Amino acid sequence: MLTFLHIFIIFCMFVIGTLFGSFFSLATYRLPRHQDIIATRSYCTSCKHRLGFFDLIPVLSYLFRGGKCKYCGEKISIRYFLLEVCNGTIFVLFYLIFGYTIKLLIVCLLYAFIFVLIGSYIMKSKMTEEEKKEISLKHKKGVFISELVIAMIIFTIFMASAFILIRNYNKNVNMYIAKSNAISLAVKNIEKALATDYDSLYSFNDNQVVDEINYSITTNVSKYSDVDFTKQDIVKLIDVQVDYMFNGESYEFNLKTLKGKVL
Ligand SMILES: [Zn+2]
CATH class of the missing domain: 2.20.25 (N-terminal domain of TfIIb)
Known part of the structure; x- marks a missing residue:
């Protein structure tokens, strides 16, 4: 019975990891461009069509659409799919190493913060000179960091609530196991x-x-x-x-x- 719970948490960690992977792609693309990462819906980078709810499901939406945009048929880079799967796997590994402890939450958040920061700088270096010029005209320096901080606060809230939900579920399941043993x-x-x-x-x-x-x-x-x-x-x-x-x-x-x- 405890094995079922173990598998359930592994599944949850994988889903959280893929969600982070999806968020990571979005944040690293938008942060250096000083674009809003919260209110603006995700869009296809080639046809600019806004993505619907089902297009935003990590891993699965890529597989169902055969790696193509539903609206313009343009191929979506496999990089997004790989980022989601890799991060899902990394989060599962964190769980297997640290167990269901506060350490796990801290490690996940630290990992997320460092990777969004590094990723954003890499993506920034890949921007064309024209893009850089346009952005430096519109925005003051330092906005990048404040947007990153907002992104991390949102991600922390999301992660912490997911952890609390799983912890409560964990507690309830263990209580039922204890009672069924007694019976x-x-x-x-x-x-x-x-x-x-x-x-x-x-x-x-x-x-x-x-x-x-x-x-x-x-x-x-x-x-x-x-x-x-x-x-x-x-x-x-x-x-x-x-x-x-x-x-x-x-x-x-x-x-x-x-x-x-x-x-
Ligand atoms: Zn498209």
Whole structure:
């Protein structure tokens, strides 16, 4: 069951990585040109057609369109696709190295910041002299850095919310796993008690560690004759209680049954 969660986080990290890869392409192209990176929708660089929601899905939209622009049929550089896949893989590697910790968030953000910065300078050096002249006439120096900072703040907020969402999901799944373990332990002990001969059936305790959680199982067996009007020792009450700690809180699960004497 924990494996499923592991795969789910790997999938999420890959998606976050591809989203970053997609954002990276956009930011490194627009930042040196002093173009807005938030409000302006992405557009095809050859026909300038604005891209729709489905054109913005990393990796998949490139594959479905066969690497061509939907509007003008112009080939889209495979560089975008590779950047998305590579970043997805890198983010998954970060998760495998650092685990689901605060270190992972810091490493991802640091990586994102450094790469957007380096990428922007590389893209800036690739701009034509005409483009550079046009931009230097329109804009003051220093705007580039402030736009980069805004971009990183937005990316930080996005990453932090994704992390919190996954962490909460992680916590809930682990809680259900802990409870399902408790239920199955209670059922096992009920079965054990029912399989025991009536006369030799007494209370017993057990301790089990499952998925790194310590469960203490108390099986209380009491004669039902105290409440039974016949006052005969022919029915026993089996009361199983499973106690366990999860995330610093104590939980219990209770299961009861009756066992009758074969007369
Ligand atoms: Zn196009």
